[in-house]
Amino acid sequence: MPYSPKKPCRYPGCPRLTHNTYCDEHAKQVSSNYNRYQRPKRSRPRYHHGWSKIRQHYLLHHPFCEMCLSQGRYTQATEVHHVLPLEHGGTNDLKNLMALCKPCHSRITAQMDDRWHRKPRQYHY
Template sequence: MPYSPKKPCRYPGCPRLTHNTYCDVHARQVSSYYNQYQRPKRIRPRYHRGWPKIRQRYLLRHHFCEMCLSQGRYTQATEVHHVLPLEHGGTNDFNNLMALCKPCHSRITAQMDDRWHKAPRQYHY
């Protein structure tokens, strides 16, 4: 399947073209900024140094997006989602994790309003 054309990085003043929202350099900066300043203080400790290892182990066992698989599509999983968010008592246990592609993870996060701290909703697929 052909790729869509690259578009400019959305970071102010960046001339790089990318398929994502931000180029690789600025994606790390924006993520770091979010984790440091926008993620609620009570949640920061829950994303400890062990989280990248947990995430990587889960993705090694679950290669495809679980939502796309339920619809008969094979899409590579790139992100790990907490079914019950850590903020609401969830854990990093594999039973509480889902392997998702970027579009599915963004859609679920927006529907849960997790980043904007509204009432929690759980989505089990």
């Protein structure tokens, strides 16, 4: 399957080209910043190095988006979804995971998660 052309890294001032949103160097930094400053505090302890290994293992054994596959489309899975969210009592058990492409994961998250309906963030200066 041919790749789409590379695009500039979205990190301000970075000239590198990448197939992803950020180059490898800045992807780690952006992920770290998200985990530190934007991920809800109640779920921070649940997403740790162990989760990264579980995620990689699951994607290795489930390379296609499970929702697209059920519709007869072969789309590469890039994200792992918790069927029952961790904050609602779910676990990292393989039976509670689902390999999805970015659009399908965004769609499911928007439908079931309160992330998009949350009160605006309060900043205190």
